[in-house]
Amino acid sequence: MLRRLKAAADALGAGLFLALFAVFMVQIVARFGFNRPLPWTDELAVCLYVWVILWAAAAIVPEREHVMFDLVWNAVGGRARQFMRIAGNLMIGGLAAWALPACWDYVHFMNREGTPVLGIPFMWVFLPFVALLIALVIRALRNIGRALRGLDLEDAGVPTS
Incomplete structure (x- = not known):
């Protein structure tokens, strides 16, 4: 089950990146090939970039790959x-859990505003930030549990498994 969720998260991330690349190529061809810039490509590229970065941080990039x-x-x-592992994860997970309700309220509130060209509700643009906060809370709880059992305490804080 966990493997399928990871594969789905990876597939969504790859699809988002592919869409970003395709929009970027359309933008380049329209601007430099036909001298007719398309405003929707700029906007969609920014929205997809936000999604790619936040989705990758939340669901794709393993903790050992972070700085x-x-x-x-x-x-x-x-x-x-x-x-240190317990204290650090209590801080990160605690802050993410504390921020989650207010961030959800704001993201949900932004449903009434849309992007200027495509009219995409800002709720959908910033929704992966909520996913990132949820992922931080889950990772922190997992890391605290593993630290209490004496796991993942090797050099450089990088788990071997």
């Missing part, structure tokens, strides 16, 4: 690493 500052992590022992 880490591990100088202190590598200098301390296992007990301190366990504390």
Whole structure:
């Protein structure tokens, strides 16, 4: 089941990136090939870019691929690493959980406003931010559980499995 969800998330990310690339190519051909820029391509490219970045951060890019500052992590022992892992995930997950209701309210509120050219409701443009917050909460809970069991405390904070 988890494997299927991961495959679906990857497929959606690839589809979004492919759509972004296609819109970008249409934009280039229209602007430089026919000297007729299309305003909808600019707008759709921006919307797709927001989706690609936020969706990838939420569902595709594994935690070990995110930027880490591990100088202190590598200098301390296992007990301190366990504390740091729990404390860090409590902060990140807690802040994401705290922000989630207000962010959802705002994203839902933005349903009344649309993009200038295509009229896409801004709710749909910024919805992946809510998905990112939910993913942060889930990852933090998972990481806290693993840290309590003494897992994922290797050098550089990168899990081996």
